[in-house]
Amino acid sequence: MALEIERKFLVEGDGWRAADGKSRHIVQAYVALEGGTSVRVRIYDGRDARLTVKFGLSSITRDEFEYPIPLADAEHMVEAAKGRLVEKTRHAITSGGFVWEVDAYEGPLAGLVIAEVEMESEDDAPALPHWVGREVTGDPTWSNANLAVRGLPEEARR
Numbered sequence: 001m002a003l004e005i006e007r008k009f010l011v012e013g014d015g016w017r018a019a020d021g022k023s024r025h026i027v028q029a030y031v032a033l034e035g036g037t038s039v040r041v042r043i044y045d046g047r048d049a050r051l052t053v054k055f056g057l058s059s060i061t062r063d064e065f066e067y068p069i070p071l072a073d074a075e076h077m078v079e080a081a082k083g084r085l086v087e088k089t090r091h092a093i094t095s096g097g098f099v100w101e102v103d104a105y106e107g108p109l110a111g112l113v114i115a116e117v118e119m120e121s122e123d124d125a126p127a128l129p130h131w132v133g134r135e136v137t138g139d140p141t142w143s144n145a146n147l148a149v150r151g152l153p154e155e156a157r158r
Contacts, residue, residue: 004054004064005122007137011113015131016102021093026103028088029081030148036062038145041069041077049074059138060122084148096127109152114142 024045032039036056043049049071055063078085087106092099098117105112114136117126136142141153 002064002066003061004118005061005120005124006116006118007060007126007135008142009115009117009128009135009137010133010142011102011115011131012133013131016091016093016100016113016115016129019091019093019095019129021091021102023089023091025089026087027078027085028144028148029078029085030145031077031081033084033145033149040145041074041081043071043074043078047071051077058122084145086144086148093129095129098124098126100129105147109147112147112152112156 027043028040029042030038030040031051038052038054040052040054041049042052049069050066051069051074052064052066054065086109088103088109089106091102091104093102094100098119100115100117102113102115105114115129115132119126140146147153
């Protein structure tokens with residue numbers, strides 16, 4: 001069983017852009033959502049695709065199962081998701097021995113930037129880069145699933 005252990009933060013300013021990191025474009029659609037369970041499909045740079053099933057355990061740790069799937073299948077699933085999708089460019093930035101994934105959203109969510117850091121244990125305490133703002137770990141308002149369904153939160157529109 002695979003566990004995803006991560007913390008999530010809103011990003012303040014553009015300071016993160018100065019860090020070197022690999023970037024890739026992601027189209028992410030939600031095929032099914034039910035409570036703390038989601039089934040999503042991602043297409044990376046229009047070339048590769050993965051199907052992921054997540055089950056919520058706590059605000060930091062979740063079961064996560066991810067599988068490669070044919071690109072044509074993923075494209076069909078994105079169409080079938082009826083608009084429950086987000087598009088973003090993900091930047092992988094190493095800071096303090098941890099890899100931070102900084103997502104710069106596009107389309108209706110343009111301007112929103114969220115950073116996640118995956119950890120080996122809930123006890124890990126990564127040093128927060130200067131560009132990290134308020135922690136939103138466990139706040140469903142900022143989950144990709146909610147962003148896909150509900151759009152940009154009101155507080156982000158101000």
